[in-house]
Amino acid sequence: MWQHIRAQAETAIEIADVIIFVVDGKGGILPDDHAIADMLRMSGKPVVLAVNKLDNPFETAYEFYELGLGDPYILSAEHNIGIGDILDEACKHMRKAEEEGSETDVIKIAVVGKPNAGKSSLVNKILGTKRTIVSDVAGTTRDAIDSPFVHNGENYLLIDTAGIRRKRSVEEDVEYYSVLRAFGAIKRADVVFVVVDAEEGLTEQDLKIVGKVHEEGKASLIVMNKWDKIEKDTHTVEKFNKDLKEKLKFMDYFVPMYVSALTGKRVDKLLDEAKRVAANAMRRITTSVLNDVVMDLVAMNEPPTKNGRRLKLFFATQASVCPPTFVVFANDPTLMHFSYQRYLENGIRNAFDFSGTPIRVIVRDKTEESEYNG
Ligand SMILES: Nc1nc2c(ncn2[C@@H]2O[C@H](COP(=O)(O)OP(=O)(O)OP(=O)(O)O)[C@@H](O)[C@H]2O)c(=O)[nH]1
Ligand SMILES: [Mg+2]
Numbered sequence: 001m002w003q004h005i006r007a008q009a010e011t012a013i014e015i016a017d018v019i020i021f022v023v024d025g026k027g028g029i030l031p032d033d034h035a036i037a038d039m040l041r042m043s044g045k046p047v048v049l050a051v052n053k054l055d056n057p058f059e060t061a062y063e064f065y066e067l068g069l070g071d072p073y074i075l076s077a078e079h080n081i082g083i084g085d086i087l088d089e090a091c092k093h094m095r096k097a098e099e100e101g102s103e104t105d106v107i108k109i110a111v112v113g114k115p116n117a118g119k120s121s122l123v124n125k126i127l128g129t130k131r132t133i134v135s136d137v138a139g140t141t142r143d144a145i146d147s148p149f150v151h152n153g154e155n156y157l158l159i160d161t162a163g164i165r166r167k168r169s170v171e172e173d174v175e176y177y178s179v180l181r182a183f184g185a186i187k188r189a190d191v192v193f194v195v196v197d198a199e200e201g202l203t204e205q206d207l208k209i210v211g212k213v214h215e216e217g218k219a220s221l222i223v224m225n226k227w228d229k230i231e232k233d234t235h236t237v238e239k240f241n242k243d244l245k246e247k248l249k250f251m252d253y254f255v256p257m258y259v260s261a262l263t264g265k266r267v268d269k270l271l272d273e274a275k276r277v278a279a280n281a282m283r284r285i286t287t288s289v290l291n292d293v294v295m296d297l298v299a300m301n302e303p304p305t306k307n308g309r310r311l312k313l314f315f316a317t318q319a320s321v322c323p324p325t326f327v328v329f330a331n332d333p334t335l336m337h338f339s340y341q342r343y344l345e346n347g348i349r350n351a352f353d354f355s356g357t358p359i360r361v362i363v364r365d366k367t368e369e370s371e372y373n374g
Contacts, residue, residue: 009036013043015184018093020086021069025051025061037067046093050075050086106148106155107278110185112213113195114205115163118225121261122195123147123160126270151271159185164209186212190281190322191219191274191356198224198240198258202247214251217323219281219357221255221273222248228260253349255356277356281322285352290316294328297347304337311335314366323358329366336363 013019021040023033040047049069051061055076064072073089075082111119127147145160161182186192192213196206202222213220222244230236241256248254255277259266285293294316303311312331319327326348330336345361348354 006039009039011181013040013045015180015187016045018090019043019045019047020050020090021047022050022052022075023064023067025054025059025064025074029063029066033067037069041068048086048089048093049073050082052077055079055081106157107191107274108157108159108189109191109193109274110159110161110182110189111193111195112161112164112182112186112209113193113223114197114203114209117163117195117197118261119163119193119195120160122193122223122225122259122267122270123158125261125264125267126158154271154275156271156274159189161185164205183212186216186218189218190278191221193221193223193270193274195223195225198226199229201240202244207247210248210251210254214358217358217360219277219323221257221270221277221356223270224256224258225261227258227265228263251358253355253357253359273356280354281324281357283324283352283354284321285318285324285326285348287317290318290326290348293348293351294344297344301340301343304335304340306335306337309335311337311340315369319362323360324354325360325362327362327364329369330363331366333363333365 019040021036023029047069049064049067049072051064051072052075054061054074055078059074061072061074073082073086075086077083111123113119123145127149147158147160149156149158162179164179164182194206194210194213196202202210210220210222224240237258240258244254244256245252255273257266257270257273259270261267294313298313303313305311309332314329314331316326316328319325328344341361341363345359348359348361
């Protein structure tokens with residue numbers, strides 16, 4: 001049991017930015033607390049030590065300095081004491097999204113998908129070695145496995161993950177933590193390969209995974225694997241594309257790749273495509289060019305009105321990348337209609353190459369403009 005708990009804690013530590021270590025202030029320091037403190041110190045992650053069950057204002061937590069994790073924070077979860085201070089301390093250690101994207105020049109690729117879709121086979125084929133275990137028993141890969149390598153002078157990191165199952169079957173399962181890791185890998189990645197068993201086509205379950213990747217704002221490739229198993233004629237790709245287009249309406253920017261991890265067919269194209277969509281996700285549009293595009297869109301199709309008032313758009317700027325996020329300043333953001341927002345998004349997409357990456361359009365009150373220019 002201890003081993004099992006330890007494995008879960010290690011997973012949580014690995015995917016966390018900040019760790020809140022909760023100890024029992026009533027019981028004093030326990031031997032296990034020392035073991036956990038050692039593990040946390042080795043992780044190098046920021047730790048906030050929360051000494052719980054100190055319900056009485058005269059109680060102290062000095063004893064817990066002994067754990068070597070810095071200042072102990074007094075907490076009474078039951079009586080809502082000390083939670084604000086602990087959150088403030090935790091927030092101090094959180095990275096800004098921007099810093100995260102620019103920390104290295106490595107293209108990080110998470111390989112996700114249903115169990116047995118061929119993720120590990122694909123990773124092996126790309127790496128040209130047999131580093132991860134392949135088998136036809138669904139659920140072979142338990143951990144996320146990082147493989148760094150160089151391709152055409154570019155640094156890549158491939159993250160193989162465990163197959164993602166339907167939630168219901170997972171919740172009470174030990175595999176819950178490998179699914180957490182897969183989600184952690186998605187968060188860490190610049191590009192996500194969503195590996196789909198082409199023979200089954202894109203299923204409900206795949207759709208949930210793709211939806212997750214989209215929501216996280218990540219660039220992706222839809223990797224239709226096991227292409228060798230498909231009987232093909234001249235219309236096969238077209239038919240598959242059409243099916244994907246219908247199912248992936250919410251992400252019309254998707255990029256399909258038809259490959260075979262078994263024969264290696266078109267596997268070599270994946271990295272170049274990954275590089276291309278990663279660059280799209282990093283694309284910065286200058287303010288003047290963006291405003292030309294947005295003002296043209298406004299001129300072609302007047303913004304909506306509500307209760308006799310018309311939405312006026314004054315100025316647009318790109319606030320961030322990964323995903324490219326555009327802020328449009330308006331007289332009153334509540335006048336925006338989702339269909340018009342979608343129109344602007346499509347218009348921006350048509351003007352620039354953002355294939356493979358989500359983009360976001362946000363409407364703000366024009367009085368907030370200085371926040372984005374300062
Ligand atoms: N025909 C064919 N079989 C494949 C292909 N890719 C993988 N397979 C087979 O599919 C099975 C599962 O492959 P894995 O690579 O272990 O799949 P996985 O997605 O990593 O599975 P989990 O780690 O369990 O989630 C193995 O029997 C592979 O040989 C392919 O392109 N064509
Ligand atoms: Mg695997």
